[in-house]
Amino acid sequence: MRKxxxxxxxxxxxxxxxxxxxxxxxxxxxxxxxAIVAEASKMSxxxxxxxxxxxxxxxxxxxxxxxxxxxxxxxxxxxxxKYDWIGDKMDVNNSYKDYALLQALETAGTSYFADxxxxxxxxxxxxxxxxxxxxxxxxxxxxxxxxxxxxxxxKGIYFNKLFYTNTNFENVTGKNLYNIWQLAGSExxxxxxxxxxxxxxxxxxxxxSFLLSCEAxxxxxxxxxxxxxxxxxxxxxxxxxxxxxxxxxxxxxxxxRWHSSDGTxxxxxxxxxxxxxxxxxxxxxxxxxxxxxxxxxxxxxxxxEENDPILSGLVGExxxxxxxxxxxxxxxxxxxxxxxxxxxQIVNNAKHPYTACLYARFLLTLDAYESSVYNxxxxxxxxxxxxxxxxxxxxxxxxxxxxxxKGDWTRDQHxxxxxxxxxxxxxxxxxxxxxxxxxxxxxxxxxx
Numbered sequence: 106m107r108k109x110x111x112x113x114x115x116x117x118x119x120x121x122x123x124x125x126x127x128x129x130x131x132x133x134x135x136x137x138x139x140a141i142v143a144e145a146s147k148m149s150x151x152x153x154x155x156x157x158x159x160x161x162x163x164x165x166x167x168x169x170x171x172x173x174x175x176x177x178x179x180x181x182x183x184x185x186x187k188y189d190w191i192g193d194k195m196d197v198n199n200s201y202k203d204y205a206l207l208q209a210l211e212t213a214g215t216s217y218f219a220d221x222x223x224x225x226x227x228x229x230x231x232x233x234x235x236x237x238x239x240x241x242x243x244x245x246x247x248x249x250x251x252x253x254x255x256x257x258x259x260k261g262i263y264f265n266k267l268f269y270t271n272t273n274f275e276n277v278t279g280k281n282l283y284n285i286w287q288l289a290g291s292e293x294x295x296x297x298x299x300x301x302x303x304x305x306x307x308x309x310x311x312x313x314s315f316l317l318s319c320e321a322x323x324x325x326x327x328x329x330x331x332x333x334x335x336x337x338x339x340x341x342x343x344x345x346x347x348x349x350x351x352x353x354x355x356x357x358x359x360x361x362r363w364h365s366s367d368g369t370x371x372x373x374x375x376x377x378x379x380x381x382x383x384x385x386x387x388x389x390x391x392x393x394x395x396x397x398x399x400x401x402x403x404x405x406x407x408x409x410e411e412n413d414p415i416l417s418g419l420v421g422e423x424x425x426x427x428x429x430x431x432x433x434x435x436x437x438x439x440x441x442x443x444x445x446x447x448x449x450q451i452v453n454n455a456k457h458p459y460t461a462c463l464y465a466r467f468l469l470t471l472d473a474y475e476s477s478v479y480n481x482x483x484x485x486x487x488x489x490x491x492x493x494x495x496x497x498x499x500x501x502x503x504x505x506x507x508x509x510x511k512g513d514w515t516r517d518q519h520x521x522x523x524x525x526x527x528x529x530x531x532x533x534x535x536x537x538x539x540x541x542x543x544x545x546x547x548x549x550x551x552x553x
Contacts, residue, residue, distance in 0.1 A: 138458050142239040142451045145462040149244060153466070156459040158190050168457045170197045170464065171206065172223030174447065176262060176499070179477035184467050191460075203229060203310045213237045213453040221461035223261050223447045226311045230258055230448060231532040238450040241462040249469050251503040258448040258528060261468050262478070263500035265519055266315065266367075267390045267442035269433035270383070271375040273415055277383040285328070285439030286335040288385060289355035294335075300384045302362040302370060305546055309367075312387075314531055315443040316357075316542050320349040321530045324440075328352055331439030352439075357545040362553045368392045372399040372427045380430075381408035387442070391498030396427035397482055434512065437522075444519055445526035446502065469503040484511035 135143050145153055161168065168191065170177055181197045198219075201209065207229060212218045214237055222238065224230055230238060242256040243249060251260070268282060275281060280296050282288075287298045306313035318324060328348040332340040345351040364370045367388035372395045374386065400423040403409055403416050411417075419429045435441060449465035451458055467473050478501075479493035486494070486509065494508045500516035501507055509515060514522070 138451060138453050138455050139236050139239050141458040142241050142462060145459055146242045147244055150466070153459060153463050154188070157457070157463040158188070160457055160459045161190055161194060164194070164457060166194070166456050168195045168221075168460050168464075169219040170195070170221045170223075170461075171201055171209070171219045171452075172199055172447065173201050173203070173206070173225055174199055174223065174262070176477045177223060180464075180468055180473050183473050183476040184464055187467070187472075188463075210237050210452065215454070217454045217456055219452045220455040220457045221464050222450045222452050224258075224450050225447045226314050226445065227258060227448060227526060227528040228314050228317075228531050228534070229310060230450065230528075237453045239453065239458075241449065241451050241465050243462075243466040243469065246469075246503075249466075249503045250505070251469060255446075255502045258450065259465060260446040260502035261449040261465070262474075263444060263446045263502055263516060264498055265390050265442055265444045265500070265523055266311070266388055267433050267523075268385055268387050268435065268437065269371075269375075269390075269431055270385050271379055271430045272419075272432050273380055273430075274383055274385075274432055276415070277381055282385060282435045282437060284335045285331050285352065285437060289352050289359055291355075298383075298385055299359065299361060300382060301356075301360045302364045302374070302384050302386045302388075303360045304365065304367060304370075304388065305363045306542065307546060308365070311443075311445055313539065313542065314445065314526060315524065316353050317531060317534050317538065318443065318524050318526060319353050320347060320538070321527060322347075323527065323530070324524055325349055328439055334438050353542065354545060357542070357549055360549055360552050364388070368395045371431065372396040375430050376401050376406050376409075376425070376427055378407060380406055389498060390433065390442070391496065393428055393431065393433075393497035394480065394483070396431060397480075399427035400424040401427070434514075440524045441519075441522045442524070443526070444500075444523045469501075471501070471504045471506055474501045474504065474507075479508075480510075486511050 148156065170181060177199045178197045181195055185191045185195055203225060206222065206224065209218060210222065240258050242259060246256055270282060280298065282298065287296050288301055290297055292299055304312055306316060319328065325347050329340045332348055340348045342351055345354065364374065370386045370388045371392035402424045403411055403413060403420065406416065406425065409416055416425055419425045449468060451461045455461055478496055478499045480496045481493045483494050483496060485492055494510045495513070497510055497513055500519065
C-alpha cells in the first residue's frame with residue numbers, strides 16, 4: 106500500500122499538466138515543427154514521399170521512432186522495405202513505459218529527442234504544456250478508411266482491455282459474469298463477485314482513463330440500464346452524481362488484488378493461482394498472444410487434479426495451453442471492457458518531420474498492419490495452418506479488411522461492447538476528478 110500511495114502522488118503531479126493538440130486548420134502563426142507538420146497534412150502522398158526522401162538523403166542522422174509496442178519494430182522493417190532510401194538510418198525504441206516516455210518527451214521543448222512517438226493513452230497527449238507533440242493528419246485519410254474522429258489525435262492502432270476469467274470459473278463460483286454491477290455493490294447482492302484483480306491506475310495510466318471514462322456522460326445510459334437489469338429498479342442516488350461514479354467507487358472498493366502485470370495475469374494467473382479461486386481479471390486482451398506460447402502440465406497447475414474434466418479436454422502435445430483456459434467472451438450487461446488507441450504524434454524539434462509524417466501514414470495501411478500485427482501461431486477461423494491472422498487485442502483504425510483469429514470479435518463488435526476512449530472528454534477531465542479516484546485506490550486496504 107505504501108508503494109501505491111507514493112505512485113498516487115506521482116500521478117497527481119503528472120496529471121496536473123495540460124496540453125492542447127496543434128490544429129492544422131489555422132497554420133499562419135505556426136513555426137518550426139508545428140508548421141512543417143501542418144504543411145505535410147496538406148500534401149498528397151507523392152508529395153510527402155518526395156519531401157521525406159529529400160529530407161533523409163540530406164541528413165546524416167538517424168530517423169528515430171519511440172513508443173511501447175513491438176508493432177513499431179515490425180512496421181519499421183516494412184517501412185524500410187518499401188522506402189529503400191531510408192537505408193539503415195532508422196532506429197526504433199519500443200521500450201518506453203508511459204511515464205518514461207512522458208519524462209523523455211519533456212526535452213523536446215528545447216532540443217531533439219525523437220522524430221515520431223506512438224503515445225499510449227490520449228490523456229498522456231494532454232499531459233504537456235506547450236507544443237511538445239504535433240498532430241499530423243494525412244490529406245487522404247478518408248481514402249485510407251479513417252474517420253475524422255480518428256484523426257484528432259491521429260490513431261495508430263487500437264487496443265482494448267477486458268474482464269476475463271478462466272474456463273473453470275463457473276464450476277468454482279457457480280456463477281456467470283453477466284452484469285458489471287456484479288463487480289460492484291456488496292456481498293449481499295445476488296451473484297456478487299468479490300475476487301477482482303486490477304492493475305492500479307497509479308502504475309497503469311490507461312486504467313485511469315478507463316475509470317474516468319466510466320464517469321463520462323455519454324456512457325451513463327448503458328451503466329444505468331445495467332443497474333436496472335441487475336437491481337430491478339431505476340438508478341437514483343443522493344450520494345453520487347452519476348451511475349458511473351457509483352460504479353467506479355464500488356468497483357475500486359471491491360478490488361481484492363492489485364496485479365502488477367497484465368501479461369502475467371493472462372498467461373500464468375489463470376492457471377497457477379486462480380484455477381480453483383474464481384478471480385475476475387481486468388487486463389489487456391493483447392496479452393492473449395503471450396498465453397499462446399505458455400503451456401502447462403496438469404500436475405503443475407495448482408489445485409487441479411489429473412482427471413480434471415475441463416483440463417483433460419485441453420491437453421495437447423505440449424500440455425495445457427494457457428490461451429485455452431481464458432474465458433473472455435462474456436455477454437456482459439453494461440460493458441466488457443475498454444477500447445483505446447495508441448496515437449501517432451510528431452515530436453517537437455524533430456530532425457525528420459516529413460519522414461515522421463510519412464511513417465504515421467504508413468502505419469494506417471493494410472500492408473503495414475498485416476506485416477506488423479498478424480501472427481501465424483494463432484488459431485485460424487478455417488482451421489488452416491499456412492495463413493496468418495490478426496492478433497487478439499490489436500485492431501486497425503483504418504481498415505475493416507482484417508482476418509480475425511478464431512473466436513475473436515471484429516473491431517466494430519468490440520467497440521459496441523466496450524467503453525470507448527474519447528479524447529474530447531478526457532482532455533477536459535479536472536484534477537479533482539482524478540484525485541478522487543486516486544484517493545479511492547489509496548483507501549482500498551483489503552487488496553493484496
